[in-house]
Amino acid sequence: MIKQRTIAKSVDSVGIGLHKGKPIKLRLEPLDVNSGILFYREDQGVTIPLHPDNIVDTQMATVIGKDGVTVSTIEHFLSALYAYGIDNLRVVLNDNEMPIMDGSAASFCMMLDEAGIEEQSAGKRILRIKKTIKVSDGDKYVSLHPSENALFDFTIRFNHPVIAEQHRRFIFSKTNFINEISRARTFGFLKEVQYLRSKNLALGGSLENAIVLDDNKVLNPEGLRFDDEFVRHKILDAIGDLKVLGMPILGEYKAFAGSHDLNHKLTVALLKEVDAYEVITLKVNESLSFAKSFA
Template sequence: MHKLSARQCTLAGDLEFSGFGVHSGVPVTLTITPAPPDTGYQISRKMDDGSIVGPVAVHFTRVTRTTLCTTLDLGESTSIATIEHIVSALSGMGIDNAYITLNGLECPILDGSAMPYTAGIMRVGIQIQPAARRYIKVKRAVTVRNNDAFAALEPYNGRVLDLEIEFDSEVIGRQRMIFDWTPRLYAEKIAAARTFGFARDRKALQQAGYALGSSLENSILVEENQILNPDGLRFEDEFVRHKMLDAIGDLSLAHGGLAIYGRFRSYKGGHALNALVLNSLFASEANYEIVAAEDLPLSFDALDDLPDGLEVNSYLRSVG
C-alpha cells in the first residue's frame, strides 16, 4: 500500500455554516459535503425558486472579478463571491475533494477568517480515499507585475509561499511571511487571521456596494495609526497572515482544487495578481505538469502533521 499521505482526502462528514456576506450584507447558508476521488472542489448555488445551478469545478478560468474578493461565474448568469476563505481552509487542511453549496450570492464571512471552516473540518475529521493525490508541479517560473507589485510561481522541491505586503500605515507597514505548508501550520498560523480594511475607505466602499456587511465582528478596522477592534489583533502580523490565507485560497483555484507543488512569491499582491499568475502558469504546457504525489517527496504533508484533535478515518484498510 502506498503511504497514506500520497492519497486523496475528503471530509468524513457534512458541515453547515450560516451567516451573511461581508460585501452584500445578505444572509446565506453554506454546506460542505464529502465528494468522491478526483472530484476536486465543486460548487453549486441553490436559487430562490429551489433550482440548482451547478455543480461546476472551482477553477481559475471561472474568476470574473477580483475587487476586494474572488468571484466565480457558475454559468446561467449566476456567480458566487468571496470564495477564497472556504477554499483556503479546504486546501490548507489537505482536503482534495468536496462539494460546496450556497443559497446566496456570497460565502458567509463568519468571523472574517478561515478558522470557523478549519475548526469544522477538524470536528468532522477527514476520510482517506483510495486514489493517488496529484499536484501541479511548476516546471518553469512565471511572473506577473503591476508597477512594483508582483506575483510569481517558481520550481521548488516542496510547497512554500513567500509573501510580503506594504501599506502606508504605521499599524501595518511592511510585513513578510514565509510559509512552508503543512496542515498543522495552516491551522496554527494562518486560519485565524482576519480580513482588514481602513476606516477612511469605508464610506466610499459602501457607496460602491462593498463592505455592506462589514463590522468589527468580522474585520480588522484600521483608523489612522490605531486598531479600532476592542480586542486588538490575534497576531502581531495578522495582516500579512490574512493575505497568506487569501493567496492559499486563490491558488487552490489552479485546477479544481489541485495543490501547487512549487514556490509562490508575492509583493504587494492580492486577488487580481493571484488570478493573473495562474493564467500565466497555464498559458503554456511547458510551465507545469500534473504529477502523482507518490512520485514526489511528501514529508511536508505527512498525516502525523495534522492538527491535534483531527480525526482521520480510512477505508484503505478494506481496499488494500
C-alpha cells in the same frame, strides 16, 4: 501513495454575507474521487466547478461564476480546503457569497474538523512547478518557482503606521496553517468601508469580521491576533487563490503587494505555459515532507 481526500460526512453552518449583510446557509457534502470542488447555488440550481476559467471578478475578492450566477469571497474558505488537503467536495449555498465568518479561515477549519477527513481510493494529484512564472503590475508581483518544498513568501507595504512593511516566509503544512495563518483576519480602512457602504456593499462588515483601521490605529477593541496579522492574511488569501487550480502546488510562491487579481492572472499564466509545470501523483517516499504536510 498520497491519496485524494473528501470529508467524512456533510456539515452545515450559517453566517453573514460580507456585502449583503444577510444570513447565508452553507452546507459541505462529500464527493467521489476526481470530482474536484463544486459550488452549488441551490437557489439558482446552478453548479460552478472550481477552475481558473470560472473566476469572473477579482476586484475586491475572488468571485467564481457560470451562466451569470456567482459566488463571491471564496478565498478564505478555499485556503482551509487547501490546508486540509480536500480534493473533492460540494459546497451548497443559498446566496451569492460565502459567509464571512470572523474574516479569517478559522471557522471553515472548524467545519472541516467537525466533518472529518476521508482518504479515498485514487492518488492525489500534485502540481509541480518546473520553471518560474511571474506576473507583475508595476512594482507589484506574484510568482511561482521550482522547489522541493511548499513555501509562501510574502511582503506587503502600506503607508500606514500600524502596517508599514511586513514580510513573512511560511513553510506550508496543515499544522502550520492552523497555528500561524488560519486566524489572520481580513482588513480594511475606515474610509474605504464608508465608501463601500455608500455603494450598498460591505453591509455585513463589522469589527466582528475584519480588522478596521483609521488613519492612525486599529479600531478593534481587542487589537490584533498577531503583530504581523496583515501579511499573514495576505498569505491566507494567496493559498485560497491558488486552490483554484484544484490541486496543491509543490513549489515556492513569492509576492510583493500581491492581490486577488494578480493571483488569478498567475494561475492563468501558469496553465498556459505547459512546460512550466507537471501534474504528478506522488508516492510517499518521493516527497515524504510534502506528504507529511497534509497530516
